[in-house]
Structure formats: C-alpha cells, structure tokens
Amino acid sequence: MTTTRPLTALRAARLFDGERLVDDPLVVLDGGHVMAVGAAVPGVEVTDLGDVTVLPGLVDTHVHLGFDASPDPVGALAARSPDGVRAAMTAAALASLRCGVTTVRDLGDRDYLSLDLRDTPGLPTIVAAGPPITTPGGHCHFLGGAVESTAAAVRAAVRERVARGCDVVKVMASGGTLTPGTHQHLPQFGAEELRAIVDEAHRHGLPVTAHAHASAAIAAALAAGVDGIEHASFWSADGVDDRPDLLAEIVARQVVVGATVGMVPVEGMAPPAAVMARVPTIIATLRRLVGDGALVVAATDAGVGPPKPHSPLPHAVGQLVTIGMPPLDALRTVTSVAAGVCGLASRKGRLAPGFDADLVVVGGDPCTDPAALRDVRAVYVGGRIVA
Numbered sequence: 001m002t003t004t005r006p007l008t009a010l011r012a013a014r015l016f017d018g019e020r021l022v023d024d025p026l027v028v029l030d031g032g033h034v035m036a037v038g039a040a041v042p043g044v045e046v047t048d049l050g051d052v053t054v055l056p057g058l059v060d061t062h063v064h065l066g067f068d069a070s071p072d073p074v075g076a077l078a079a080r081s082p083d084g085v086r087a088a089m090t091a092a093a094l095a096s097l098r099c100g101v102t103t104v105r106d107l108g109d110r111d112y113l114s115l116d117l118r119d120t121p122g123l124p125t126i127v128a129a130g131p132p133i134t135t136p137g138g139h140c141h142f143l144g145g146a147v148e149s150t151a152a153a154v155r156a157a158v159r160e161r162v163a164r165g166c167d168v169v170k171v172m173a174s175g176g177t178l179t180p181g182t183h184q185h186l187p188q189f190g191a192e193e194l195r196a197i198v199d200e201a202h203r204h205g206l207p208v209t210a211h212a213h214a215s216a217a218i219a220a221a222l223a224a225g226v227d228g229i230e231h232a233s234f235w236s237a238d239g240v241d242d243r244p245d246l247l248a249e250i251v252a253r254q255v256v257v258g259a260t261v262g263m264v265p266v267e268g269m270a271p272p273a274a275v276m277a278r279v280p281t282i283i284a285t286l287r288r289l290v291g292d293g294a295l296v297v298a299a300t301d302a303g304v305g306p307p308k309p310h311s312p313l314p315h316a317v318g319q320l321v322t323i324g325m326p327p328l329d330a331l332r333t334v335t336s337v338a339a340g341v342c343g344l345a346s347r348k349g350r351l352a353p354g355f356d357a358d359l360v361v362v363g364g365d366p367c368t369d370p371a372a373l374r375d376v377r378a379v380y381v382g383g384r385i386v387a
C-alpha cells in the first residue's frame with residue numbers, strides 16, 4: 001500500500017476498541033481518523049507506548065460546561081458576562097479533555113453558549129441542548145429556558161431550539177437541588193405539555209431527555225415517550241418510590257437512564273441530608289436497573305458542585321462496577337454506548353476504521369482496575385495529542 005499521508009501507529013499493552021479488547025493491541029491513525037485496529041500497516045513505523053491501555057476517548061452524556069463546580073455554581077454563573085461564561089466553559093471543556101473525556105453532551109447552558117463552542121478547534125466534541133425547557137421559576141429557570149406550562153408555549157420552545165441548531169432537547173420534568181423553591185419530589189409540566197415537547201422534537205428529528213427525580217415526573221416522562229431520563233432517582237415526598245411498573249417499562253423500551261454516577265470525594269463535603277437519606281435506595285434501584293438490562297449510561301452532571309469537577313467521568317466507571325456492571329460493560333458504557341446515546345454512534349466511542357481518532361492512553365489496566373482511568377498519559381483528538 002502506498003500513501004503520501006503521514007500515518008501514526010501506536011502499540012500498547014492493551015487496546016479496548018469501545019466494544020472489546022483487541023488481540024493485537026495496535027491502532028493506526030490516518031490524520032484525523034482511525035485507519036486500522038489490530039493489524040499493522042506495512043511500511044508504517046510503530047511507536048510502542050509500553051504498559052498502557054489505549055481506549056476511545058471517553059463520552060459523558062450529561063455535563064454543564066457553564067457551571068464551574070464551585071460551592072455556588074449558580075451564583076458564579078450569574079456573576080459572569082457572556083464573554084466570561086464563554087471563557088469558563090472553554091476552561092471546563094479543556095479540563096474535561098485532560099481527564100480523557102473527548103465528547104460531552106451539555107444538558108443545560110445559559111443563552112445557548114455551548115452551541116457556539118461546538119466549532120472551536122482543540123475542544124472536546126460538544127453535543128448541545130441549550131437552556132433546558134422549564135416552568136416559570138422552575139428548576140434552572142435562571143438559564144433562560146422558562147416557558148408557560150402550555151402545549152403551545154412548549155412547542156414554540158422546541159422550535160426555537162431546532163432553529164438555533166440544538167442537538168437534543170432537555171426538559172426539566174421535576175424540581176432539582178440547585179434551584180431553591182423547587183422540589184425533587186414534585187413534577188413540573190403536565191402530561192400534555194411533556195407529550196407536546198416530545199412530539200414537536202421528534203417531528204424535527206431531535207431526541208428528548210428529561211431531568212426527572214420525582215417518581216410522578218418519571219411516570220409522566222415515560223408516558224410522553226421521552227428518549228432519556230436524567231437522574232431517575234424516583235423521589236417521593238418522604239423517600240424513594242421506585243415503582244416496579246416504571247422500572248419494567250424503562251427496561252422494556254430501553255429508555256436511556258442517565259445515572260448521576262461519577263463523584264470525586266471532597267474532604268468535609270457531604271450531600272444534603274435529604275439526598276443522603278435516599279442514596280441507599282437510589283443505588284439499589286440503579287443496581288436493579290443494571291441487573292435487569294436497562295440502558296444505563298454515566299451522566300455525571302459535571303459542574304454542579306465540588307464533587308463534580310470537569311470531569312468526574314473516570315470515577316464513574318468504578319462506581320458502575322460497584323453497582324453490578326461487569327468492567328468491560330462499564331467501559332462500553334462510557335465509550336460506544338454513550339456515543340450512541342449522543343447520536344454519534346458512527347463517529348465516536350469506538351476505535352475502528354473510519355471513526356474519529358479520539359483516543360485516551362491510560363497507565364495500567366482499567367479492565368481489572370477502574371482507577372487506572374485516572375492515570376491519563378495522553379489524549380488525542382482528531383489524531384492530535386491535546387493533553
């Protein structure tokens with residue numbers, strides 16, 4: 001084979017291609033794309049990286065580049081000018097890259113700023129929702145996505161996102177921790193409005209994912225036909241109400257469950273008491289969903305507080321394993337499966353001919369020790385070393 005283009009061939013001790021471990025751990029890059037995996041290309045010099053593992057760049061299905069992971073991310077965002085927000089989002093995106101995260105789905109920005117960042121060279125690939133659709137005064141209303149709770153208003157909100165070029169529609173179907181005056185156990189929007197959002201988005205080819213803590217909100221979102229549910233913590237007023245019928249429906253329809261895993265331990269910081277009281281049941285529910293074959297992905301919510309820096313995703317893999325996911329499945333979850341959820345199944349999350357040359361090189365073996373993912377040695381985006 002003859003070629004005039006410079007090729008890069010990397011050999012590692014192990015290579016995970018997004019689906020399985022490859023017998024001959026060798027990947028050949030042709031500029032920005034993967035050319036070959038598991039077989040040498042004649043005439044191309046091979047660089048041996050030693051006792052490391054090469055994986056596809058990691059994919060986080062739920063981040064907020066606009067939140068700075070400080071103790072008061074909402075206040076910090078409010079204090080920033082549009083240029084200041086852009087700079088902070090760029091810094092967050094670069095920090096994610098250094099953790100091996102080469103694709104992020106931003107599920108809530110201010111003023112659609114994540115859309116502008118999508119074309120910035122040297123940043124991760126960004127899949128953008130823009131401001132989440134929420135009720136007046138509802139969860140994250142300060143991001144600018146509040147609309148009246150009527151079918152006409154929510155349809156108009158979806159059409160605005162289509163017109164601006166959003167990749168996905170995010171709706172706040174319940175209250176959330178960040179927003180005083182809202183409550184995790186109470187739904188936002190009625191069944192009719194949620195159905196209108198899904199109908200309008202699907203009509204324009206966009207998926208819908210719903211932030212839903214409340215059991216009642218999860219029920220309404222499922223009835224409306226959403227593609228994904230973020231958090232899925234099944235909050236009730238006094239605990240957790242993980243209705244078996246809803247769990248069964250999530251599994252049967254393979255609705256994406258964005259599990260809020262990936263938490264960096266922070267000394268002296270514990271979640272609020274109301275969260276702590278529910279965590280054991282929330283984990284048990286997640287374990288059950290995984291065991292029953294639900295489509296669970298790591299949706300870290302990066303940015304919303306100190307345990308969620310950009311990026312906590314490398315911590316998520318070990319947590320998925322502790323809730324019963326086999327290690328290779330956990331690695332698939334943060335690569336090929338997450339890429340599919342982001343609508344990028346043909347370009348991202350795998351090392352296979354024709355896929356984008358987004359790679360992370362880590363020390364050790366994440367198949368036997370998920371902590372190895374935190375030992376990042378190199379990150380490639382489009383065939384170029386960026387970290």
Ligand SMILES: [Zn+2]
Nearest residue numbers: 064107108301
């Ligand atoms: Zn979020």
